[in-house]
Amino acid sequence: MTRHDTVHDLVGIGIGPFNLGLACLTDPVDDLDAVFLDAADGFAWHHGMMLDDATIQVPFMADLVTMADPTSPFSFLAWLKETGRLYPFYIREDFHPLRSEYDAYCRWAADRLDTLRWGRRVTAVEHDVTTDLFTVHAETDQGPETYRARHVVVGIGTEPVVPEPLRGIGGPAIHSAEYLPNREALRTAGSIAVIGSGQSAAEVYRDLLEDVRRHDYRLDWITRSPRFFPMEDTKLTLEMTSPEYTDHFHALPEPVRDRLGREQRGLYKGISADLVDELYDQLYRISARGPVPTSLRTETSVVDAAWLADRGTYRLTLRHEQLGETYEHEVERLVLATGYAPRPTSFLDPVEHLVARDARGRFAVARDHHVDRLGGRIWVQNAEEHTHGLTAPDLGMGAWRNASIIRSVTGRSVYGLEERIAFQEFGLPATRPSTPCPVTERAEVTA
Numbered sequence: 088m089t090r091h092d093t094v095h096d097l098v099g100i101g102i103g104p105f106n107l108g109l110a111c112l113t114d115p116v117d118d119l120d121a122v123f124l125d126a127a128d129g130f131a132w133h134h135g136m137m138l139d140d141a142t143i144q145v146p147f148m149a150d151l152v153t154m155a156d157p158t159s160p161f162s163f164l165a166w167l168k169e170t171g172r173l174y175p176f177y178i179r180e181d182f183h184p185l186r187s188e189y190d191a192y193c194r195w196a197a198d199r200l201d202t203l204r205w206g207r208r209v210t211a212v213e214h215d216v217t218t219d220l221f222t223v224h225a226e227t228d229q230g231p232e233t234y235r236a237r238h239v240v241v242g243i244g245t246e247p248v249v250p251e252p253l254r255g256i257g258g259p260a261i262h263s264a265e266y267l268p269n270r271e272a273l274r275t276a277g278s279i280a281v282i283g284s285g286q287s288a289a290e291v292y293r294d295l296l297e298d299v300r301r302h303d304y305r306l307d308w309i310t311r312s313p314r315f316f317p318m319e320d321t322k323l324t325l326e327m328t329s330p331e332y333t334d335h336f337h338a339l340p341e342p343v344r345d346r347l348g349r350e351q352r353g354l355y356k357g358i359s360a361d362l363v364d365e366l367y368d369q370l371y372r373i374s375a376r377g378p379v380p381t382s383l384r385t386e387t388s389v390v391d392a393a394w395l396a397d398r399g400t401y402r403l404t405l406r407h408e409q410l411g412e413t414y415e416h417e418v419e420r421l422v423l424a425t426g427y428a429p430r431p432t433s434f435l436d437p438v439e440h441l442v443a444r445d446a447r448g449r450f451a452v453a454r455d456h457h458v459d460r461l462g463g464r465i466w467v468q469n470a471e472e473h474t475h476g477l478t479a480p481d482l483g484m485g486a487w488r489n490a491s492i493i494r495s496v497t498g499r500s501v502y503g504l505e506e507r508i509a510f511q512e513f514g515l516p517a518t519r520p521s522t523p524c525p526v527t528e529r530a531e532v533t534a
Contacts, residue, residue: 089232097238097496098223099123100209100434102130104482105468106242107193108151109489110200111161116493116501122234124225126208130197132190135264141290143189144318144359146182149483150189151196155490155502161199166192207232212239212465213437221438221464238496241435242468245427250389253282253423258394258401263287263424270294274302276419280403282389283424284310286318289358291422293366299380300373306381307418311388311408315366318357326509327354328481335513336476337454341445348473355477356426429470441465449473455495456488463495 097113099106102125113121148154150163159165163184167173170191176184184192197203207225214221223234247262261269263283273279273295281292292308299306326332336344373379384405390413391404401421406413435442441459443451450458452471459465468488472479478488490502 088230091232091234093120093235094220095122095234095236096120097122097240098221098234098236099240099242100212100223101125101241101243101468102127102197102203102205103242103244103468104132104151104193105244105485105489106240107197107203108485109240109242109468109492110202111151111159111196112155112486112489112493112502114161114200114202115159116497119493119497119501122202122204122236124204124207124209124223124234126206128205130190130194132193133186133264134190135267136287136290137187137190137267138290138294139185139187141186142181142183142359143186143482144183144286144320145482147176147184148182149481149485150192152486154483155486161196163189163192166195170195209434211434211437214441224434238464238466240466240468240492241432241470243430243432244469246430247423248426248428249423250425252389252404253392253421253425256392256394256401258396258421260394260401260421260423263291263422264427266291266294266422273420273422274298274304276304278305278307278400278418279420279422280307280309280401280416280418281422281424282309283426284312284315284358285356285424285426286358286362287426288422288424289315289362289366291424293362293369295422296366296369296373296379296381300376304380305418307416308381308383309387309389309403309405309416310385313386313408315363315383315385316353316357317360317363319354320360323511324354326511327351327476327513328478328484329509330487330504330506331509331511332513333475333478333484334454337474338514344473344476348476351477355481432470435465438465445473455491457495466492466495 096119099109099121102123106123107130110121110123113119147163152159152161153163164173167176206227209223209225211224212221221236221239223236223239225232247264249262279295281288288308295306370379386408388406388408389403390406393402395402400417400419403416403418404413405416441461442465443458443460445451450467450470452458452467452474455463456471457463457466469480478484487504490504493501494504
């Protein structure tokens with residue numbers, strides 16, 4: 088076993104966009120020692136959905152660092168400049184980077200950091216009462232390693248989820264996360280069904296629809312949603328991705344938060360409005376040459392499914408929710424664009440007595456994103472949707488959250504934190520300025 092004797096100020100577990108952003112923001116802080124561990128061999132972000140024309144759903148300023156430090160050398164604009172793409176991006180006049188650009192930018196940032204440790208699968212986190220330190224155990228190809236730290240930041244992200252009726256059905260069904268490696272095999276089938284209603288489902292459907300005649304397959308899009316909801320991104324709605332709204336949401340009773348979480352899913356889990364329109368235009372263009380071999384079915388739930396190996400097809404039992412009637416549908420291939428769920432955190436089992444939970448067993452995440460009973464020693468990234476609302480998965484708030492974590496760990500404001508940015512009042516009226524106050528505290532110079 089390799090023991091690392093250095094006592095780090097924090098160990099980050101998982102290196103997705105949020106903990107990568109934390110690594111970028113901690114890098115120039117001389118008196119903050121951080122190290123980040125991940126089981127993967129290097130950074131990869133949704134490679135199974137890296138379609139050529141897919142964009143991320145937030146502007147480029149929602150990068151790893153800009154909303155905390157616009158002068159950071161790890162910004163998306165710095166990457167564009169270094170790679171010679173700044174002027175083409177400027178001329179393009181679109182704030183939303185391609186998904187492939189965002190992935191390449193994150194890999195560029197990761198390559199510039201010496202605090203990332205790849206190939207480390209964290210197996211356990213322990214706490215020593217005597218030293219008041221955490222020990223993080225990791226497995227590597229060369230054997231086990233241990234790291235010691237005063238704080239732990241968990242950012243292991245999400246994993247594909249499949250609804251119960253479709254779970255373990257066998258056959259060639261794939262989750263949308265695996266779409267690109269399986270695209271050519273899908274195109275050889277006689278019929279394909281895309282299950283789901285979000286951005287991933289829409290992107291897969293658009294990609295397959297483009298070749299529906301050339302490859303001569305039938306394509307169906309099935310969703311239990313009452314319609315193909317566009318993601319709402321009007322400006323006053325976007326104010327809900329603000330510190331004020333997060334304060335308001337976090338202070339609400341748990342049942343109210345849970346209800347709002349269900350009601351607000353369309354604010355960040357819908358389809359971009361432009362893509363909805365593009366799909367219609369695409370259908371219209373293809374229909375000019377005759378009937379399109381496709382159907383779009385809303386209000387339709389998959390209540391049962393089976394793989395018929397002798398026929399090489401799936402038999403889906405579908406229920407129309409408005410009519411309350413069921414029927415069967417056979418299809419050769421399935422793409423399950425059924426979303427993601429938080430990855431399990433079994434490595435925290437040894438410190439479970441220190442972890443705060445709510446009545447449903449979820450993390451009871453404090454407003455400043457810590458989940459421990461010690462008062463700010465274990466932190467989570469994008470595991471607090473039930474306590475913080477739609478800002479939890481929002482890339483645009485990632486840098487703000489990281490600046491907040493850094494403030495808590497260091498005890499000072501390394502980066503300025505906006506406390507009020509919205510024109511709206513989300514709770515009871517309060518006495519305060521009638522216009523947003525951009526920054527309520529000054530950041531220290533850390534260079």
